[in-house]
Amino acid sequence: MSTPSDKALVPFVSVDNMMRLVHHIGVEDVLRDLAAYIEADFHRWELFDKTPRVASHSDVGVIELMPTSDGEAYGFKYVNGHPKNTSEGLQTVTAFGLLADVYTGYPVLLTEMTILTALRTAATSAMVAKHLAPKGSTTMAMIGNGAQSEFQSLAMKAICGVDTIRLYDKDRAATEKCAANLAGTGLKTVICTSPEQAIEGAHILTTCTADKQNATILSDNMVGAGVHINAIGGDCPGKTELASGILERSDVFVEFPPQTRVEGEIQQMSEDFKITEFWKVLTGQTPGRTSERQITLFDSVGFAIEDFSALRYVRDKVKDTPYHYDLDLLADPDDPRDLFGMLTRAKT
Amino acid sequence: MSTPSDKALVPFVSVDNMMRLVHHIGVEDVLRDLAAYIEADFHRWELFDKTPRVASHSDVGVIELMPTSDGEAYGFKYVNGHPKNTSEGLQTVTAFGLLADVYTGYPVLLTEMTILTALRTAATSAMVAKHLAPKGSTTMAMIGNGAQSEFQSLAMKAICGVDTIRLYDKDRAATEKCAANLAGTGLKTVICTSPEQAIEGAHILTTCTADKQNATILSDNMVGAGVHINAIGGDCPGKTELASGILERSDVFVEFPPQTRVEGEIQQMSEDFKITEFWKVLTGQTPGRTSERQITLFDSVGFAIEDFSALRYVRDKVKDTPYHYDLDLLADPDDPRDLFGMLTRAKT
Incomplete structure (x- = not known):
């Protein structure tokens, strides 16, 4: 089986690696950096594609998608809110996020965002x-x-x-x-x-x-x-x-x-x-x-713009560190029209 | 560093593993199975939370999120559409998807969906x-x-x-x-x-x-x-x-x-x-x-319901196979209120 091309691989930051990245930089420096990224994005507020979050409610909680874009990058966060979770030993809020290239539509970062959201919320405040x-x-x-x-x-x-x-x-x-x-x-x-x-x-x-x-x-x-x-x-x-x-x-x-x-x-x-x-x-x-x-x-x-700033920050900071690995998330046949051929050849 | 609990780990199906899973079952059987799952979900159409896709348009393409829920599971697909990509050696459409438990809000499956979308589109037709x-x-x-x-x-x-x-x-x-x-x-x-x-x-x-x-x-x-x-x-x-x-x-x-x-x-x-x-x-x-x-x-x-059916199918089929591995995507401290403590202890 051939190895996927670079573009088909999406850098992934796990919870473990997010914690390592934060300690590598230092918690207070991360908070200061995030505040600067968020402030920069608030400065260019008007150019963002803004929409209220897309929520799916149930009796016990909500699952939301929070997308936004500055025209060059597109980001979204998945986040749940389940107040009753704490009593069951689970997090009230968990989150992950994705950053993509608007020009190709290809994702460029997938990352945990439970810890990152806590950091960006505090940095915004x-x-x-x-x-x-x-x-x-x-x-x-x-x-x-x-x-x-x-x-x-x-x-x-x-x-x-x-x-x-x-x-x-x-x-x-x-x-x-x-x-x-x-x-x-x-x-x-x-x-x-x-x-x-x-x-x-x-x-x-x-x-x-x-x-x-x-x-x-x-x-x-x-x-x-x-x-x-x-x-x-x-x-x-x-x-x-x-x-x-x-x-x-x-x-x-x-x-x-x-x-x-x-x-x-x-x-x-x-x-x-x-x-x-x-x-x-x-x-x-x-x-x-x-x-x-x-x-x-x-x-x-x-x-959503605060999450976008945080995703930009992680993308910029993680790339020269070992705190990520690649996920084979995107099918990328040599000939884009030959998805079926890629599948067939994978059998052998 | 302590290992994450089971609930914090999200099974991931890569492109490579999706191809292995499809060949393990057989392409025609997958198409037949998917058609049955989709038909079953069309039968209970009215109970789904339905919304048009959430699209972010640019001059060269679109990035969309397609969420839906049947009240027990929640699914969404990320998909781009960039017609000009083919001429640059990239896929016009790439996709991945996620299934989550509505009761806890925790994701239960992350999977490539470029191949899966091709299969579900054909199965629907x-x-x-x-x-x-x-x-x-x-x-x-x-x-x-x-x-x-x-x-x-x-x-x-x-x-x-x-x-x-x-x-x-x-x-x-x-x-x-x-x-x-x-x-x-x-x-x-x-x-x-x-x-x-x-x-x-x-x-x-x-x-x-x-x-x-x-x-x-x-x-x-x-x-x-x-x-x-x-x-x-x-x-x-x-x-x-x-x-x-x-x-x-x-x-x-x-x-x-x-x-x-x-x-x-x-x-x-x-x-x-x-x-x-x-x-x-x-x-x-x-x-x-x-x-x-x-x-x-x-x-x-x-x-979105067709993607939901496909996500359900992969969740059901992949679990007893080796064609997935776990991602450390969700922060899961022993005490849900002690996210910072988890971060601090990770330093040592």
């Missing part, structure tokens, strides 16, 4: 906070200490200069896990026993809890002036974390409005609730933070 | 012809002798009892390739020098040419009464093969009307042009062929 949080922000409240919490904390350190994380979770074991994981990273962690205690003195308030319900993790009277709220956990219909009064007092920044109005914190608000597309802050079309006392709020749900 | 072609059809005209032609021919033999294929392509080399590939399969082939000659005495007329244009492969006066037309090549906007007069004289059967009206032969016709959804013939809701002199026409564009 910190990139946005760098532009919107009060100058000199050094303390973050981290409410919800699940799978995303350490990534958020390290990204805020690497990109915004945060040095102290005030941790709270209704499950104390989650907080202890997070504090233990952050030991030795250079971050000071403070274990708190209530959300109120966690936000004391914090400049950045990050909410990232997992319950699929309209919860009130932050109530209106808890949030004072001059903070940046990084709202991660409200990310699908029926799942929000903030009291609507907070949204009314904040300047709200979003990724892609058609998706955020359905999935984000602003699903609680009227359809004409005023929001700002964050990419317009980067391009200078709209102001970001304009006063010290302002409350800025990033209502993040995760958008 | 023959399954439909079995129900619509005149009784005792033994001769097929195969117009367009590219990558799909041998698969169509063998499927019509295996499923409909066709014994003679009359070949025509404007490129004589393609015809000779097809005839050579079919030698030894038990099919009699007749090399023809015009479409008119190819359809002489044929009961089934299959058109499958590659040019992306509104062409007239069959003109109105060429098609007499009492035949079945299997129109494969008209499968995207701006690409048709049949004169509209043929459509007017035929009873036209389609897969999924919202997709076929945009991509199929009937894109030439008005929006209310009468068509029949083929699944309704299978369930007995609508008649298929009702007279010997009737012209039946299957305006096939390929639909």
Whole structure:
């Protein structure tokens, strides 16, 4: 049997190799690099082919495809969301992604994206906070200490200069896990026993809890002036974390409005609730933070362009490392019209 | 580093292994089996989550995602269409697909689908012809002798009892390739020098040419009464093969009307042009062929449910064979909330 041609082989990054790649570069450097790739793609937001994710819902969860393209590369992510999985020892969210060449339609990278999504979500949060949080922000409240919490904390350190994380979770074991994981990273962690205690003195308030319900993790009277709220956990219909009064007092920044109005914190608000597309802050079309006392709020749900940036990054970084191997994913007969002949010859 | 758990590993069928699997079972048996799986899924058509494909167009081609679900399994296919690729030594169409468990959202199969799509397209054509072609059809005209032609021919033999294929392509080399590939399969082939000659005495007329244009492969006066037309090549906007007069004289059967009206032969016709959804013939809701002199026409564009059937088939058949290996595609920490801990521990 003849060996497949180069073009028929697709570089694959397994979970194991993704972890090796991340340690090879260094976690904080990866977060900084990802933030730079994402910021660059937000700058050229208008040229992307944008579509809300394509979702297949069931009683217990959702499976989504998130495609986008910049005209040269095409990327998509497969991601599921099954809140009940945790109780069965499975991940709530797993993901993988693919990057392809628009000119040929041939895939050029297949990669795990569970870890990569955690990294790109944190890098996006910190990139946005760098532009919107009060100058000199050094303390973050981290409410919800699940799978995303350490990534958020390290990204805020690497990109915004945060040095102290005030941790709270209704499950104390989650907080202890997070504090233990952050030991030795250079971050000071403070274990708190209530959300109120966690936000004391914090400049950045990050909410990232997992319950699929309209919860009130932050109530209106808890949030004072001059903070940046990084709202991660409200990310699908029926799942929000903030009291609507907070949204009314904040300047709200979003990724892609058609998706955020359905999935984000602003699903609680009227359809004409005023929001700002964050990419317009980067391009200078709209102001970001304009006063010290302002409350800025990033209502993040995760958008396909962030995954695209992450796929570009992995493609660029992995190629000169051993952290990938080739998959024989594409049939590539010598004569493109002779697929059947290739099949027949494989018999011998 | 600990080994990933079973659930984190996704069985992968490479091109090489797909070819081995097909020869292990036998090409004609695979075509017969696929036709049975597809027919079974057409029978339960109404319970599928159906959506037109999600397409990303460029000047030179298209990249599409075709998802569907029956409520228990979820499948999607990635497929590109780049007509100019052939001239660059690449495939016009390459594809891969994934099957996942709706209950957990975890993928259960990743497979090449370039070869599998060729097989499922032919199996679909023959399954439909079995129900619509005149009784005792033994001769097929195969117009367009590219990558799909041998698969169509063998499927019509295996499923409909066709014994003679009359070949025509404007490129004589393609015809000779097809005839050579079919030698030894038990099919009699007749090399023809015009479409008119190819359809002489044929009961089934299959058109499958590659040019992306509104062409007239069959003109109105060429098609007499009492035949079945299997129109494969008209499968995207701006690409048709049949004169509209043929459509007017035929009873036209389609897969999924919202997709076929945009991509199929009937894109030439008005929006209310009468068509029949083929699944309704299978369930007995609508008649298929009702007279010997009737012209039946299957305006096939390929639909996600056919890929779903093919994915189900490969999942069922491959598991007890050596023709797959596991990919470490999903991060699966012991504690689902401790993704960061898994990453950290991987360093040591």
